[in-house]
Amino acid sequence: MRANHVFLRLALLAAGAATAFVATPSGVDAQQPKPPIKIGLLMTLSGPGAAANLPTLMGVDMALQEFNAHGGIGGRQIELVKGDDEANPTTGVDEAKRLVYQERIEALVGPVASAVTVAILPTLNEAKIANFTQSGSALLTPENGPYQFAVIGSAAYSGAQLAEYAAQVGAKRVALISDDSAASLSGTQEIKARLKAHGITLTGVQQYKFHPTDVTPQLLSLRATNPEYLILYSASQDDVGTVQKDIAEIGWNIKEIGSLAAGLAPDLVMQKAGPDAYKNLLAQVVRTITYCPKENDPGPANMIAFVQHAIPYEKAHRNGGPPITDFYSMANGYDLLSAIKQAIEANGGKTDGPTIAKWVIEHPEDLKLLSIKQTKATSQSHFMFDPSNFVLVENPAQRNENYMYKRAGC
Amino acid sequence: MLVLGGVGAVLLAPSGASEPMWLWFAYLVVTTLALGALIAVQGYITLLPLGYSGDSHSWLITTMAVSVIIGAAMLIMLGPYSATVSSPLRGVMLFNMYIPASYFFAIVLLILWYIALRWFLSSTLPGLAINALSQDFDAARAAGLKVRRLQVLAFGISGLIVGSVGFAAAPVITIAPEAGLKYVIYGFIASVIGGIGNNTGALVGGPIVGLISAFATFKLGGEFESLVLVLVLVAMLLIRPKGIFGATSARRV
Numbered sequence: 142m143r144a145n146h147v148f149l150r151l152a153l154l155a156a157g158a159a160t161a162f163v164a165t166p167s168g169v170d171a172q173q174p175k176p177p178i179k180i181g182l183l184m185t186l187s188g189p190g191a192a193a194n195l196p197t198l199m200g201v202d203m204a205l206q207e208f209n210a211h212g213g214i215g216g217r218q219i220e221l222v223k224g225d226d227e228a229n230p231t232t233g234v235d236e237a238k239r240l241v242y243q244e245r246i247e248a249l250v251g252p253v254a255s256a257v258t259v260a261i262l263p264t265l266n267e268a269k270i271a272n273f274t275q276s277g278s279a280l281l282t283p284e285n286g287p288y289q290f291a292v293i294g295s296a297a298y299s300g301a302q303l304a305e306y307a308a309q310v311g312a313k314r315v316a317l318i319s320d321d322s323a324a325s326l327s328g329t330q331e332i333k334a335r336l337k338a339h340g341i342t343l344t345g346v347q348q349y350k351f352h353p354t355d356v357t358p359q360l361l362s363l364r365a366t367n368p369e370y371l372i373l374y375s376a377s378q379d380d381v382g383t384v385q386k387d388i389a390e391i392g393w394n395i396k397e398i399g400s401l402a403a404g405l406a407p408d409l410v411m412q413k414a415g416p417d418a419y420k421n422l423l424a425q426v427v428r429t430i431t432y433c434p435k436e437n438d439p440g441p442a443n444m445i446a447f448v449q450h451a452i453p454y455e456k457a458h459r460n461g462g463p464p465i466t467d468f469y470s471m472a473n474g475y476d477l478l479s480a481i482k483q484a485i486e487a488n489g490g491k492t493d494g495p496t497i498a499k500w501v502i503e504h505p506e507d508l509k510l511l512s513i514k515q516t517k518a519t520s521q522s523h524f525m526f527d528p529s530n531f532v533l534v535e536n537p538a539q540r541n542e543n544y545m546y547k548r549a550g551c
Numbered sequence: 552m553l554v555l556g557g558v559g560a561v562l563l564a565p566s567g568a569s570e571p572m573w574l575w576f577a578y579l580v581v582t583t584l585a586l587g588a589l590i591a592v593q594g595y596i597t598l599l600p601l602g603y604s605g606d607s608h609s610w611l612i613t614t615m616a617v618s619v620i621i622g623a624a625m626l627i628m629l630g631p632y633s634a635t636v637s638s639p640l641r642g643v644m645l646f647n648m649y650i651p652a653s654y655f656f657a658i659v660l661l662i663l664w665y666i667a668l669r670w671f672l673s674s675t676l677p678g679l680a681i682n683a684l685s686q687d688f689d690a691a692r693a694a695g696l697k698v699r700r701l702q703v704l705a706f707g708i709s710g711l712i713v714g715s716v717g718f719a720a721a722p723v724i725t726i727a728p729e730a731g732l733k734y735v736i737y738g739f740i741a742s743v744i745g746g747i748g749n750n751t752g753a754l755v756g757g758p759i760v761g762l763i764s765a766f767a768t769f770k771l772g773g774e775f776e777s778l779v780l781v782l783v784l785v786a787m788l789l790i791r792p793k794g795i796f797g798a799t800s801a802r803r804v
Contacts, residue, residue, distance in 0.1 A: 187623075187631060187729070188631075188728075188729045189727075189729055191626075191631030191728075192630070192631045192632045194631075195630075195631070321773075321774060346772070347768075347772055348772060348773040348774040349773045350773070350776075350777075352633060352725055352727055352729065352730065353725075354723070354724055354730075355723070356773070357648075357765075358765040358766075358773075359768055359769075359772075361769060362768070362769045362770070379633045379727075389649070390642075390648060390649040390651070391647075391648045391649070392647055392648060412635055413633075413635050460630065461630070462630045462632060463632065
C-alpha cells in the first residue's frame with residue numbers, strides 16, 4: 142500500500158516536471174521573474190543590547206514589506222537573511238562568514254554593536270560586500286571599511302557635543318561614566334580630549350559592563366570627587382535606567398548630560414528608573430526627530446509621515462513586548478535597507494561594494510533618507526551624519542503627538 | 552535559576568507595592584516550590600546518563616548548560632527585554648543612601664536557609680544521608696542508601712533556596728535572558744573562595760565576592776571589577792585550593 146503511494150507521488154512529480162518542460166518554450170528568459178536578491182541582516186537578536194535593537198529591526202522589516210510590495214530592488218524581490226551576533230565579535234565574524242559565503246548575500250545591513258562591526262570588516266572587504274550599519278565607533282574609517290557606511294554619526298561627534306555643552310554652561314568640574322562598548326570608548330575619548338581642551342577638570346571616570354545589576358560603587362566613587370556635572374555615555378537604554386535608579390537611591394542631586402541612548406527611548410529608561418528619571422538629565426537625540434516652536438519648525442515632514450505610518454505598524458508587530466516608541470531608530474532601520482535599494486537601483490542593479498561606495502560618496506544629493514536631511518559621507522569619512530545632526534533635549538519624556546522632541550532652548 | 556525566581560516575581564507580582572503582603576508571601580512560596588520541583592527534575596535528567604558513577608564534576612557543566620537553555624527559553628518566551636519588578640516594601644535610608652528592601656529580604660533568607668540547612672543536614676535522617684553521600688559516594692552506596700533519590704532531593708533543596716532568593720531579590724537583580732550566566736560565574740567564584748561543598752563557605756564566600764567587587768570598582772574603576780575577582784580566584788586556588796572553609800581530608804579505604 143505504502144509502495145503504491147510512493148509510486149503515485151513519483152508519477153505525479155514526473156508528470157509535473159514533463160508538463161513544465163513541454164510548456165516552457167525556449168528563449169523566454171526575459172519573461173522569467175528575476176531571481177530574488179539576498180540581503181543579509183546582522184544584528185544583536187539575543188544577549189545584551191538585543192532589546193535596544195528591536196526598533197531598528199522593526200524599521201528594516203517595515204522597509205522589507207514595503208519594498209517587496211512595490212517590486213523589491215530593481216524588480217528583484219528582497220530575501221532578508223538574518224544573523225545574530227549576540228553582541229559578541231567572535232559570533233559576529235562567524236555569522237558574517239555564514240551570510241557571505243554560505244548564504245551568498247549581495248549586501249549587508251547592520252550590525253549595531255561597534256565591536257562586531259569592526260570585527261567583520263575583513264570578511265566584508267574580502268568579498269567586496271556593501272554594508273550600511275548603525276555603528277558609531279571612530280575605528281570605522283574608509284581605510285578599514287571601504288564599502289561600509291554608517292547611517293548615523295560617529296560616536297566621537299556625539300561625545301564632542303556633550304563635552305561642548307559642558308563648556309558652554311561654564312562647568313569647571315565634570316565626571317564621566319560609560320559602558321564598555323567600542324562606541325562608548327570612542328565617545329568618551331573625544332569627551333576627555335574636549336574637556337581637556339576647554340580646561341575643564343575631569344574629576345573621575347568610571348565604567349560598567351552592559352546590563353549591569355548595580356552601578357552604585359561607580360557612582361559613589363564619582364560622587365566623592367565632587368563634580369558639578371556628570372556625563373553619561375551609554376549604548377543601552379536599559380543601562381541608562383539602571384544608572385538613573387542608582388543615582389536616585391544614593392540621593393545624588395547631580396546635573397547630568399546623557400548620550401543618544403538616554404534620549405531615544407525614554408519609556409525604557411523610565412520603566413526602570415521611574416517618572417523622575419529625567420529630573421536632572423539633559424539628553425541627546427538626532428535633529429530629524431525634533432521640533433522647535435521658537436523657530437517655527439514642526440520637524441521634517443517626511444519623518445512625521447513615517448511616524449504616523451509606523452505607529453499602527455508597531456502596534457501590530459509588537460509581539461507581546463512593551464510598546465516601542467523609538468521611532469527615530471525605526472526610521473534609521475528603514476534607511477539601512479532604503480540606502481541599499483537606492484544605491485543598487487541607481488547603478489543598474491550592480492551590487493558590488495566598490496560601485497555602491499563610489500555612488501554613495503559621489504551622489505549624496507541623490508540618496509534620500511528619513512533619518513538624515515542630507516548625507517555627508519565623503520572619501521575621508523563614511524559617517525553619513527555630521528556633528529550638527531546631534532541636538533540636546535531638556536526633557537525627552539515629553540514628546541508631541543508625532544513623537545518629536547522639543548530641542549533645548551526652544 | 553536565580554533569574555527564573557525573578558521571572559516568577561515578574562509573572563506573579565510585578566508591582567509588589569500594590570500587592571497585600573500575605574499574597575506576596577504566598578507567591579514567594581509558590582515560586583519557591585515550583586523552582587524546587589523544576590531543579591529536582593533537572594537534577595534527575597542530569598544524573599540519568601551518569602548511572603551511578605561518582606563523578607562530581609558534571610554538575611558544573613550541566614549547571615552552565617541549563618543556564619544557557621533557560622536564557623534561550625526566556626528569549627523565546629519573553630523577548631530580549633530586561634524585566635523590572637517593584638518591591639512590596641519600601642526600603643530604608645542608611646548612611647544617607649536609600650537601600651531597597653529586597654537586599655534585606657535576601658540577607659534574611661540567606662541566614663534562614665543557612666540555619667535550616669544546618670539543622671536538616673545534622674538532625675534528620677535524609678540530611679545525614681546526604682551528608683554521608685557528599686563525604687563518600689561509594690561507601691554510602693555500598694551501605695544501601697538510595698543514592699539517586701538523595702541526589703534528586705539535594706537538587707530540589709537547592710531549587711527551593713535559589714527560587715526563594717530570586718523571587719525576593721527580583722527588584723534588585725537583572726532579569727534578562729543573558730543574565731543567568733553572569734550569576735553562575737560569580738556564584739562559582741564565591742563557592743571556590745568559601746569552599747565548594749561547604750555551607751558556611753557559601754555563607755561567607757558570597758559577601759566576600761560582593762565586597763571585593765564593590766571595593767575594586769570604587770577604588771580602581773568598574774573596568775577592573777572582573778579582573779580583581781579572577782585574580783582573587785586564582786590566588787585562592789594557588790594558596791588554598793579547598794577554599795576558606797574547605798578541609799582537606801583523607802579518604803578511608
